[in-house]
Amino acid sequence: MLKxxxxxxxxxxxxxxxxxQNFDGGIIxxxxxxxxxxxxxxxxxxxxxxxxxxxxxxxxxxLSLQMEMTYIQKxxxxxxxxxxxxxxxxLSYIEIPVLLQYHQSDILAIExxxxxGYLIDGYYNDIITRLESEKSPFIKHDIGLALGxxxxxxxxxxxxxxxxxxxxxxxxxxxxxGLVDLxxxxxxxxxxxxxSFTIHYNLS
Numbered sequence: 001m002l003k004x005x006x007x008x009x010x011x012x013x014x015x016x017x018x019x020x021q022n023f024d025g026g027i028i029x030x031x032x033x034x035x036x037x038x039x040x041x042x043x044x045x046x047x048x049x050x051x052x053x054x055x056x057x058x059x060x061x062x063l064s065l066q067m068e069m070t071y072i073q074k075x076x077x078x079x080x081x082x083x084x085x086x087x088x089x090x091l092s093y094i095e096i097p098v099l100l101q102y103h104q105s106d107i108l109a110i111e112x113x114x115x116x117g118y119l120i121d122g123y124y125n126d127i128i129t130r131l132e133s134e135k136s137p138f139i140k141h142d143i144g145l146a147l148g149x150x151x152x153x154x155x156x157x158x159x160x161x162x163x164x165x166x167x168x169x170x171x172x173x174x175x176x177x178g179l180v181d182l183x184x185x186x187x188x189x190x191x192x193x194x195x196s197f198t199i200h201y202n203l204s
Contacts, residue, residue: 023204025055028070030160030198036076036089036170038190046088048073050196056101066099066111071120074192088125091138091170091192093117097146107152115164117142122170136172142192143167150200158200166191 029051033044052070059065075089099113122138123130148162169189 023055023057024202025053026156026201026203028052028054028068028160028198028200030196032072032074032194032196034074034076034192034194036074036190037165037193038169038171039076039089041076041078044193044195045077045079046073046075046090047077048075048092050198052095054200062103064101064103064109066097066101066113068095068097068099070095070097072117072194072196074194089122089190090125090130091122092120093142094120095142097164099146099148101150109150109152111146111148111150111162113146115142115144115146117144138170139168139172142170144192156202158202160196160198160200162194162196162198164192164194164196166193 032046032048032050034046034048035041035044050070050072052068052072054066054068056064056066072093072095074091074093078088095115095117097113097115099111101109101111103109119136119138119140119142122136124137144164144166146162146164148160151159153159168191170192171190
């Protein structure tokens with residue numbers, strides 16, 4: 001809870017101080033729908049909250065750089081847990097995406113970049129509640145790639161749709177061991193895949 005409060009405080013401080021600067025910024029609010037590749041479940045069935053703040057700096061007429069700090073919920077949901085016994089996964093991260101945006105027009109931009117997430121909480125669920133364990137089954141950091149579309153709905157509001165995926169495994173049993181793992185096509189593991197829908201409100 002303290003970590004979540006710290007992030008919200010940081011986001012509030014960030015958005016409060018963007019006015020009068022030579023960049024844009026504001027707040028982000030939306031939902032994430034996710035799955036975990038490699039957990040024998042399929043489909044973006046896990047819904048979660050996505051909230052935070054962003055700053056945006058135009059670097060040319062066609063390009064801008066955007067940095068965000070968000071709280072995001074990820075994981076997987078098994079709607080047939082009673083039948084096959086595969087458990088749900090619940091994850092929450094503090095995430096920092098860094099994105100390069102290419103502006104195709106005054107209202108439409110394509111964005112791509114990298115993200116780094118810090119795990120706040122991660123656990124498996126059974127039918128009733130979370131499954132406790134002595135050691136966290138998930139790695140503390142999530143490193144991934146992101147691709148999205150940003151639509152300028154009005155002067156203050158942008159609508160954003162983004163797809164992101166982990167670059168490295170997220171499970172401690174699949175922990176990255178080096179370049180051999182990176183280029184091993186047969187290497188299995190668990191990876192986050194997220195489709196998000198957000199509103200970006202510009203405070204500038």
